Amino acid sequence: MIKINTTNIRGDLTGGLTAGIVALPLALALGVASGLGPMAGLYGAIAVGFFASLFGGTPSQISGPTGPMVVVLAGLFASLSGDAELIFTAVLLAGIFQILFGILGVGQYIRLVPYPVISGFMSGIGAIIIILQLGRLMGHEPPGGTLGALSYLPTALADINFTTLALGIGTLLIAYKWPAALGKFVPGALAALIIGTLASLMLTNVPILGDIPTGLPSLHMPVFEQGQIFLVVEAAFILAVLGAIDSLLTSLVADNMTRTRHDSNRELVGQGIGNTVAGLIGGIAGAGATMRTVVNIRSGGKDRISGMTHALVLLAIVLGLSPLAAQIPHAVLAGILVKVGLDIIDWGYLRRAHTGPRWDFALMVLVLGLTVFVDLITAVGVGVVLAALAYVRQVAQLQIEEVNKIPEYLADEEENALLERAQGKVSLFSFGGPLSFGAAADLGHHVREKVKPGSQVLILDFSRVPVVDVSAAMAVETITADATAGGRELVISGASPAVTKVLDNINVHQPNVRMFATRLEALDCALRIIEDRKKTNPVSGNGKLAEA
CATH class of the missing domain: 3.30.750.24 (STAS domain)
Structure with a gap:
C-alpha cells in the first residue's frame, strides 16, 4: 500500500523544486547524448521521476536519466540505425524486467556486486561519456559508439571549431567553479546552461538543438521486428540490470544521509514502473540519480512528495519553455556532460588504489577497460565471476x-x-x-x-x-x-x-x-x-x- 507522508510537506516541496531545476540541464543533455533528442530526456525524467517516487522503496530518492543508462541507449541507437520505436520498446521491456526483479527478490543479490567491479564499470561509463562529447566540444558530430568517437578524434582535431570549444570549456568551468553561496539559489549546472546559452546568442556558427516539440508526449506502443528482437531484448536486460545497480547504490547513499533503510525489491518495482511508462511516452530509461538525490535531501526533501514534485516541475517546463530550450548549443550540453562523466569516475578509489590489495585494483582496471572497449554486460559479468572465484579461492585457502x-x-x-x-x-x-x-x-x-x-x-x-x-x-x-x-x-x-x-x-x-x-x-x-x-x-x- 502506498503511503504519502505529508509531515514534511514544506521541505519536500523545496527539495523537489530544487532537484527539478538541477535535473533540467542534465535531462536535456542526456537526451541528446542518447541520440533520441532533448525531449526524450525530459519525458524520461518526468516518467521515471514521478512513478519511481510514488511506487519505489526509497522515499527521498530522485530518479531520472543517468549517464550509465544513456551509454547503453546511445549504443543501441547506433546499432538500430536510430529506430526510435525499437529503442522505446527496449526501455519498456527494461521496466518490465525490473518489475520482475523486484517481485522475485533479486534486489538483495544485486547489492552483492563487489566494489571494485562497481567502481570499474562506473569509471568506465564516465570515460565513455567524456569520449562521446570530445567531438561535440570541437564542433563536430562524431559517429556513434566509443570506438567510433575515438577513431573520429583525429578528424575533429584537424578541423577544430574554436568557438564551440571555448563555449564548451567555459560551460565546464562555470559548472565546476560556480560559488557554493550562489549554488543555494541557482545550481551550478543550471547556471552554466543559462550563461552558456546567453553567450552563444552573440556568436555565430554554433550548432544548437533547434526545434523542440511542445506539449504532452504521444503514446509509443511496443514494436517487435524479427530481425532485431534479440538486440532489443539484450539491451533491455542490460538497461534493467544497470538501472537496478545504479538505483540501489543511490538508495544506500540516501540511507546514509537520512538514517533510514530502503526496501530494495520495492525500489526495483518502482523503477520498473517508471521505465515502463517512459517507454510508452517516448522517454529514455532512468534510474536513481545520486547527485539529484543528494540535492533533494540537502534542500529538505525526505519523502515521496519531493520526487513527484521534481517530476511535475519538469512537466511544467515541457509545457511552456520548450522554445527557449531550442536555443541551447550542443557545445554547452557537451560541457555539462563532461562534468557528469568526470563526476562518475571513482577518483576516490583511484587515489587510494595503491594502498589496497593489488588484485582488487587489477579487477577494477579490467572492468573499466571492458566497459569502455567491449560492453557493459561483459564487463560486469566478467568482473563478478572473477571476484567470486577470487573469494572462493581465499575461503578455500582458509579451509x-x-x-x-x-x-x-x-x-x-x-x-x-x-x-x-x-x-x-x-x-x-x-x-x-x-x-x-x-x-x-x-x-x-x-x-x-x-x-x-x-x-x-x-x-x-x-x-x-x-x-x-x-x-x-x-x-x-x-x-x-x-x-x-x-x-x-x-x-x-x-x-x-x-x-x-x-x-x-x-x-x-x-x-x-x-x-x-x-x-x-x-x-x-x-x-x-x-x-x-x-x-x-x-x-x-x-x-x-x-x-x-
Missing part, C-alpha cells in the same frame, strides 16, 4: 589451512586423554567453516599428506561445518576410499543433519563409515577399533602390524 592443523592437544581434557591413549594411531582432522567446492579439489590431497604413518583410524570432525556442497562431499568420498585402501578405519563426528543428508546422498556415509554426534564419542570408538585390532592382529615391539 585447507584448517585441514592442515592436526591438533596435538585438545582443549577438552577427556578428549585429550583419549587422543594420548591412541599413541599416534589416530589422525584427527577438524574442518572449519562451510566446506565448499573451492577446497574440494585439494582436500583429499592434503588429508593424504597429513595422515600419520602409523595411523589406524582417521577421524573427520565436522563440528564447525554448517554446510557442505556436492564437490566437498565427493572429496570426502575420495578420503574414505583412500582410508579403506590404506587399511584404515574412517570415523565421522559432529556432522549436522544438513551435512549428514548431503553425505548420505553422495553415498559417503557407507556402512563401514561410523558416524557420531560428538568428537568424544568418535575418539572412544577409535580406541575400541585399535584395541580390537590388537586382539585380532598382534603387534611387534616396534609398534608396526606384525606380518601374518
Whole structure:
C-alpha cells in the first residue's frame, strides 16, 4: 500500500523544486547524448521521476536519466540505425524486467556486486561519456559508439571549431567553479546552461538543438521486428540490470544521509514502473540519480512528495519553455556532460588504489577497460565471476589451512586423554567453516599428506561445518576410499543433519563409515577399533602390524 507522508510537506516541496531545476540541464543533455533528442530526456525524467517516487522503496530518492543508462541507449541507437520505436520498446521491456526483479527478490543479490567491479564499470561509463562529447566540444558530430568517437578524434582535431570549444570549456568551468553561496539559489549546472546559452546568442556558427516539440508526449506502443528482437531484448536486460545497480547504490547513499533503510525489491518495482511508462511516452530509461538525490535531501526533501514534485516541475517546463530550450548549443550540453562523466569516475578509489590489495585494483582496471572497449554486460559479468572465484579461492585457502592443523592437544581434557591413549594411531582432522567446492579439489590431497604413518583410524570432525556442497562431499568420498585402501578405519563426528543428508546422498556415509554426534564419542570408538585390532592382529615391539 502506498503511503504519502505529508509531515514534511514544506521541505519536500523545496527539495523537489530544487532537484527539478538541477535535473533540467542534465535531462536535456542526456537526451541528446542518447541520440533520441532533448525531449526524450525530459519525458524520461518526468516518467521515471514521478512513478519511481510514488511506487519505489526509497522515499527521498530522485530518479531520472543517468549517464550509465544513456551509454547503453546511445549504443543501441547506433546499432538500430536510430529506430526510435525499437529503442522505446527496449526501455519498456527494461521496466518490465525490473518489475520482475523486484517481485522475485533479486534486489538483495544485486547489492552483492563487489566494489571494485562497481567502481570499474562506473569509471568506465564516465570515460565513455567524456569520449562521446570530445567531438561535440570541437564542433563536430562524431559517429556513434566509443570506438567510433575515438577513431573520429583525429578528424575533429584537424578541423577544430574554436568557438564551440571555448563555449564548451567555459560551460565546464562555470559548472565546476560556480560559488557554493550562489549554488543555494541557482545550481551550478543550471547556471552554466543559462550563461552558456546567453553567450552563444552573440556568436555565430554554433550548432544548437533547434526545434523542440511542445506539449504532452504521444503514446509509443511496443514494436517487435524479427530481425532485431534479440538486440532489443539484450539491451533491455542490460538497461534493467544497470538501472537496478545504479538505483540501489543511490538508495544506500540516501540511507546514509537520512538514517533510514530502503526496501530494495520495492525500489526495483518502482523503477520498473517508471521505465515502463517512459517507454510508452517516448522517454529514455532512468534510474536513481545520486547527485539529484543528494540535492533533494540537502534542500529538505525526505519523502515521496519531493520526487513527484521534481517530476511535475519538469512537466511544467515541457509545457511552456520548450522554445527557449531550442536555443541551447550542443557545445554547452557537451560541457555539462563532461562534468557528469568526470563526476562518475571513482577518483576516490583511484587515489587510494595503491594502498589496497593489488588484485582488487587489477579487477577494477579490467572492468573499466571492458566497459569502455567491449560492453557493459561483459564487463560486469566478467568482473563478478572473477571476484567470486577470487573469494572462493581465499575461503578455500582458509579451509585447507584448517585441514592442515592436526591438533596435538585438545582443549577438552577427556578428549585429550583419549587422543594420548591412541599413541599416534589416530589422525584427527577438524574442518572449519562451510566446506565448499573451492577446497574440494585439494582436500583429499592434503588429508593424504597429513595422515600419520602409523595411523589406524582417521577421524573427520565436522563440528564447525554448517554446510557442505556436492564437490566437498565427493572429496570426502575420495578420503574414505583412500582410508579403506590404506587399511584404515574412517570415523565421522559432529556432522549436522544438513551435512549428514548431503553425505548420505553422495553415498559417503557407507556402512563401514561410523558416524557420531560428538568428537568424544568418535575418539572412544577409535580406541575400541585399535584395541580390537590388537586382539585380532598382534603387534611387534616396534609398534608396526606384525606380518601374518
